[in-house]
Amino acid sequence: MITVYSWPTPNGHKVHIMLEECGLPYEVVPVDIGAGEQFAPEFLQISPNNKIPAIVDTDGPDGKPVSLFESGAILLYLAGKTGKLLPKTDRQRYAVLQWLMFQMGGVGPMLGQTHHFRVYAPEKVEYAINRYTNETRRLYGVMDRQLADHAYIAGRSYSIADIAIFPWLRSWQNQGIDWAEFPQLKTWFDRIAARPAVQRGVAVLADRRKPITDDKAREALFGATQYQRR
Structure with missing residues (x-):
């Protein structure tokens, strides 16, 4: 099973879409970046750059769990895992x-x-x-x-x-x-x-997305909190 830690942003949608296109079973753990949940120690263990998305795959390349951050790396991993959406030649x-x-x-x-x-x-x-x-x-x-x-x-x-x-x-x-x-x-x-898989992918967590209007969300996303050493 793949667990994806994510939020409905373009980088999050990339991985949601890829999982849908590949037909892989997955579960989503929301990481509310406007509330600062990306700075939680447990999330930083799998995403040290405090950015979404990140995944944990219980069935990694050697049969053991593996975690990955950075959306491009995750796309490459899922393509390699499934043999889909990345040419062979x-x-x-x-x-x-x-x-x-x-x-x-x-x-x-x-x-x-x-x-x-x-x-x-x-x-x-x-x-x-x-x-x-x-x-x-x-x-x-x-x-x-x-x-x-x-x-x-x-x-x-x-x-x-x-x-x-x-x-x-x-x-x-x-x-x-x-x-x-x-x-x-x-x-x-x-x-x-x-594409149906794309439509399903962009719908993931879509109901959780809110406009960034309050000071707390602005601080979490753009303020000094981003630059604290952890």
């Missing part, structure tokens, strides 16, 4: 991995900063809003051009690269995006959103 596998790294190093961090400065920052910093909104639009353009010649992000087949990227684009309005500028990407987005 070197050429195709590396094509997927480069786009997975594109999400981990570009789409996630940059769109995350766009959300922060456009929606959550206590003051509107025009330079930051423009910088990250423009970078977000650039990344959307990279994906739109890729999808002009490919059915999926990494080629002809649906893969962990698509699973990693999709949840980050669900908040396109908050990112200042006009889909009319990215028609190929919009077609891909709608195709992924229609």
